[in-house]
Amino acid sequence: MFARPILLLAAALAAPLFAQIPQDSVESEAPAPAIIPGDALSIARAAATRGDQAEALSQYLRVLSTSPNNVEALAGAGRAALAVGDVNAATGFFARAEDLAPNDGAVKAGLGSATVQTGNGRAALRYFKQALSLGVAEASLAEDRGLAYDLTGDSRRAQASYQLALLGRPGDPTTTRRLALSQAISGNLPAALTTLDPLLRKQDIPAWRTRAFAKAVTGDVAGAEQDAAAVLPANQVATLRPYLARIAALKPSEKAAAVFLGRFPQPANRTLVAKAIPPAPRPVVTPSRTVIAAATPLRSDFALAPSAATPAPQPEAAPPLPATVDDSPALRAQRRAVAAANAKDLAAKRAEALAAQKKKADQLKAAAEAKASRSNPARHWVQVAGGANKADLPRAWTQLKAKWPGQLGSRSPWTMHYRFTNRLLIGPFPTADAAQDWVGERKKEGMTTFRVSTKSGEAVEKL
Known part of the structure; x- marks a missing residue:
């Protein structure tokens, strides 16, 4: 059951640092959403x-x-x-x-x-x-x-x-x-x-x-x-x-x-x-x-x-039994009735408690999502490189700027985790079209890049 993830991870680790995804790939138009932790x-x-x-x-x-x-x-x-x-x-x-x-x-x-x-x-x-x-x-x-x-x-x-x-x-x-x-x-x-x-x-x-x-x-x-x-x-x-x-x-x-x-x-x-x-x-x-x-x-x-x-x-308990127990049919019936009423009351209280817990969990989740959305709104980027080891990205950015100083000299690098790799991004761009126009201009110059759009809540951080 672990073979497929291990193979995928091995492939990602073995991939070149600057391995690119084709511009016309499905991912460039609609990147897969990041995995949300906390199931x-x-x-x-x-x-x-x-x-x-x-x-x-x-x-x-x-x-x-x-x-x-x-x-x-x-x-x-x-x-x-x-x-x-x-x-x-x-x-x-x-x-x-x-x-x-x-x-x-x-x-x-x-x-x-x-x-x-x-x-x-x-x-x-x-x-x-x-x-x-x-x-x-x-x-x-x-x-x-x-x-x-x-x-x-x-x-x-x-x-x-x-x-x-x-x-x-x-x-x-x-x-x-x-x-x-x-x-x-x-x-x-x-x-x-x-x-x-x-x-x-x-x-x-x-x-x-x-x-x-x-x-x-x-x-x-x-x-x-x-x-x-x-x-x-x-x-x-x-x-x-x-x-x-x-x-x-x-x-x-x-x-x-x-x-x-x-x-x-x-x-x-x-x-x-x-x-x-x-x-x-x-x-x-x-x-x-x-x-x-x-x-x-x-x-x-x-x-x-x-x-x-x-x-x-906890349910209300039946009255304490005396030291000498009256085990008559009438008292047994009374105890059964009390037990049934207690069980019904307990079930109602348990359902109420679980509903309150669910409401609290939903509120916390909504608050967390709202906070994530404020910190990371939907934005548009251009990916210039990617690598399995995040620690290698600063060196990769330095090499890219040296090779394309006019295109990247005034830009700031950003990164985000994606599947088994890490994206090296520039941006954000004001619109998806603006990002795609930048990709098109660089293609004419021989620089391979592609557009990436992130959804609200997807974390992107400065490198």
């Missing part, structure tokens, strides 16, 4: 790199609207959807990518990261194992693999995975908080508090909430309530109190599901129930102090999930 896929990559996951998701969806089988866009959309908290959408994107590219390690890793957020640690570990066998770097999936180990009750391997992730990202807050909770789940509260200490010293609010849960899983309910009261409103502390009291009695895997995903087992049959752990209220920083803003709708991952530059809108 949706590259914009999506850039947005993902800088952490703007909502913008990345919007751009990946734009690619998929015209290329639904683009594996890179599907995997990218999966990662972005996961980052903004839409696990179902992420799973769908990764599953489609897996159908198209069953041996893509990055896709397998993405499926593992999405699966672990559903609470299925064993299935996630299978995906991570497949990703490793396909060449994915172990450190890149170590954090989510650690969570998968915790969800299966294997705290020792979980902590080893978190430590591996921290080798590549020292001090990463999310990984550090997960490691501390894992240490607490295994019964080592002192180690958990030591792990959290650097974040606590930075007044990291999620770390204080993590400390509350670390104390709860080791049985220090009073200490957990005290820490929770320091960073959460009183009504949320009251909501949490029965859950903090129950966590210590759970199995290690159940503790992990509770503190990482907000999933508590029912007393009767251990079936996972609706999410109940409140989220972190977002801190509002003022010049003199940090205060806690009013709580947003409840989420189970209380800021342990990866953060996104632009969070996706």
Whole structure:
């Protein structure tokens, strides 16, 4: 697939510096437009790199609207959807990518990261194992693999995975908080508090909430309530109190599901129930102090999930379940109705957010195009030479002026990139006819040149 571009490049590099295009060529009348950088896929990559996951998701969806089988866009959309908290959408994107590219390690890793957020640690570990066998770097999936180990009750391997992730990202807050909770789940509260200490010293609010849960899983309910009261409103502390009291009695895997995903087992049959752990209220920083803003709708991952530059809108949560769960048909029907309403509301908010992102992107693109047009309006030129190496053009211009002093002595050289070469131009001329007249006069004198017209926005710079 690379043969044709390589041959074209080789031909361009081998061409003489003064190789000319015939005057009557199609290019002299209508030069091909310059390639415009910044297509949706590259914009999506850039947005993902800088952490703007909502913008990345919007751009990946734009690619998929015209290329639904683009594996890179599907995997990218999966990662972005996961980052903004839409696990179902992420799973769908990764599953489609897996159908198209069953041996893509990055896709397998993405499926593992999405699966672990559903609470299925064993299935996630299978995906991570497949990703490793396909060449994915172990450190890149170590954090989510650690969570998968915790969800299966294997705290020792979980902590080893978190430590591996921290080798590549020292001090990463999310990984550090997960490691501390894992240490607490295994019964080592002192180690958990030591792990959290650097974040606590930075007044990291999620770390204080993590400390509350670390104390709860080791049985220090009073200490957990005290820490929770320091960073959460009183009504949320009251909501949490029965859950903090129950966590210590759970199995290690159940503790992990509770503190990482907000999933508590029912007393009767251990079936996972609706999410109940409140989220972190977002801190509002003022010049003199940090205060806690009013709580947003409840989420189970209380800021342990990866953060996104632009969070996706979250649905209103169902009322917290009591410590003794009423699982009557009427209540189940009520929960289903609430879930359906929440899903509909979330879909509407997501569509609104994506529309806003698209509008913003279109405005930025229009502004960039307007700026490019002001800097480089449509103009008319004459090409006197061209070369693959831009650095050779000044020397070429000096030789040309020496050979044609009367024709070029009073002119200034300009250049623009075109395909695999660089044009050496003079001008601009007031009209296309003026440029063509100059070409005609030079032809009579034995000088080969041709006219070039540039469109608005095509960059031409002084040599």
